[in-house]
């Protein structure tokens with residue numbers, strides 16, 4: 001494996017985008033830009049942008065704190081303030097960060113919210129999280145957007161109508177009031193036009209894992225790829241550029257028959273192709289990833305990269321129906337799909353991307369993902385006769401990351417994959 | 428039945444009958460009768476009643492069901508109740524059930540609905556998405572649509588059309604049911620020694636598994652019996668128990684709290700039975716709308732409802748004052764995000780207003796109460812000593 005990692009142009013663009021956003025946020029109070037706190041799944045960033053406001057994603061802050069090894073102290077601080085050990089650690093990490101001055105990943109202070117946009121999609125904890133934030137920032141208005149769950153495997157016209165009414169009567173009026181700007185549908189449409197270009201690129205990018213070797217890792221590197229769409233850039237010209245540049249780079253890798261880039265350079269031999277369900281661990285992200293690339297395991301699809309929107313089942317925004325599109329986008333996020341839909345989607349990924357195995361990284365914090373995962377595993381095992389593996393960790397609480405435990409489990413899983421391969425070759 | 432002890436014993440038997448014998452019997456007595464299971468917290472059972480159905484509360488296996496298969500479906504850090512519900516399903520306890528309702532209260536219940544779909548339980552499985560928007564023409568319209576979906580499912584099974592007359596009648600029966608429970612709670616909070624909290628719990632819980640008409644008779648008898656003096660007050664503090672609205676505490680835990688020096692004068696154990704505060708209108712041509720409106724404007728506060736503009740800590744305080752509570756016990760199931768994420772908010776309010784509280788976790792099959800007994804005992808003693 002080559003140790004030289006040169007930065008690709010897409011990485012540079014992404015870094016500039018994120019740094020620029022945090023810079024803008026740090027001066028928001030002086031520039032008068034209004035700040036909206038919201039969540040990744042069902043993030044209607046196009047609407048926020050159309051009002052000229054800036055988004056902040058507490059989950060992203062939490063994961064960044066995890067990666068920067070700050071989460072442990074933050075979580076402890078929240079627990080000292082009465083939060084239980086048993087609940088989602090993202091919430092505690094975020095509360096702890098706020099209690100410590102709300103310093104963001106770039107070392108700059110993140111401004112307090114002017115609006116709490118509780119667009120809750122696929123997770124109830126979001127409700128509780130914002131009830132907590134509402135008390136930390138008294139007087140800040142809350143705009144609640146309830147996304148109905150796809151319980152009957154579909155989106156009905158009534159579900160869309162309910163969401164559109166909430167947008168019109170709850171969310172937009174509050175945005176108008178906070179930003180001082182009127183709702184501008186034409187502006188929203190033009191932002192959505194960019195979103196639809198981004199969606200196409202995302203699909204194409206994650207579809208390149210069909211190749212052997214796969215030119216990308218759709219989990220560990222995938223989380224970087226979805227960074228811009230999940231942090232407020234969907235619908236911006238920068239996002240359009242970023243994704244077309246990224247796609248170009250990936251095509252070059254395919255031409256050269258190169259495997260994915262890892263923190264230690266190019267992965268040279270692709271030995272196992274996996275589909276992974278569940279979020280990653282952030283506190284030991286590099287070590288975690290290394291356990292895979294050292295074994296030549298590449299992730300060809302992951303559910304986590306679909307948390308901020310599922311595009312591979314045909315959904316696309318329609319700029320001519322902007323509010324309906326935002327509603328359907330929210331309803332189509334991964335954790336808003338019912339268990340059967342999630343199983344079907346994973347099954348499609350396993351088949352389409354010729355995976356050798358299916359792995360669950362079960363997150364202690366996250367009932368939204370975790371409850372039902374064991375059943376998904378059983379279903380896939382039965383239906384596709386594919387080896388399945390199971391590991392447990394947490395998003396940002398290092399107390400729940402046991403390196404040796406995960407390593408042992410992964411080694412047995414890879415052995416199982418190896419044996420199966422030998423049997424299949426013999427047959 | 429005219430003896431409180433007998434009534435309570437019968438209710439206890441009914442409440443923990445995991446074979447749902449009474450519901451099966453009831454169903455067998457009519458061709459177009461349906462039985463629909465519903466999970467906590469709240470579900471408007473009136474609509475099932477009006478469709479010639481019996482809504483049966485599914486509250487887990489408690490400490491009565493050994494978990495053998497359920498653990499293979501849930502990781503260790505997920506609350507206990509869904510694994511006992513899966514165990515019950517796999518052991519065919521719900522064989523005669525026609526459908527299941529999963530009210531939206533958390534991600535575990537939500538995903539459990541998907542597991543029931545995959546397991547093919549019942550003839551329909553409905554996740555009921557309670558609106559978080561409380562405007563009639565926004566959240567109300569959506570909620571009404573959700574309720575209509577349930578009615579459509581039942582109509583497909585038994586062909587019973589729910590007329591306004593039928594639904595108004597059913598609403599009336601459930602109004603009476605809630606009113607009787609409220610009267611018992613009110614009376615008991617004045618004279619808590621007349622009936623233990625565990626006994627009251629069994630009486631209310633029995634109503635989850637039998638026809639409302641029968642439960643109303645039981646409640647009327649209980650109310651009458653409680654009106655007469657019985658027993659004598661003891662030197663106990665008055666507590667409110669909070670956080671136990673979904674996975675139920677074992678009856679032993681409720682008893683332990685009272686044995687350790689407390690009278691439980693308010694709780695959220697079976698909150699669904701008291702969810703709507705007051706009556707639902709029975710005089711309209713559009714009773715489904717009346718049920719919808721009642722949800723929008725007469726719901727109690729709970730961890731499953733976002734409280735924009737109506738902070739739950741203020742509502743808790745009001746309850747504390749109304750019930751003349753000396754202290755609060757925050758008792759939540761382990762790993763219950765909704766309950767546990769509320770606790771810092773509610774506890775801060777208690778701290779600010781100098782209301783004493785303690786908190787602990789339980790699971791429905793907790794069998795050892797020694798530590799809890801000591802904790803509650805110390806709590807009660809400290810309040811008696813210092814207040």
Ligand code: SF4
Nearest residue numbers: 088123125366367368
């Ligand atoms: S429970 Fe899961 S989806 Fe919800 S906030 Fe926590 S980590 Fe995110």
Ligand code: SF4
Nearest residue numbers: 506533535673674763
């Ligand atoms: S006990 Fe809590 S976490 Fe478990 S199903 Fe009930 S509400 Fe959800």
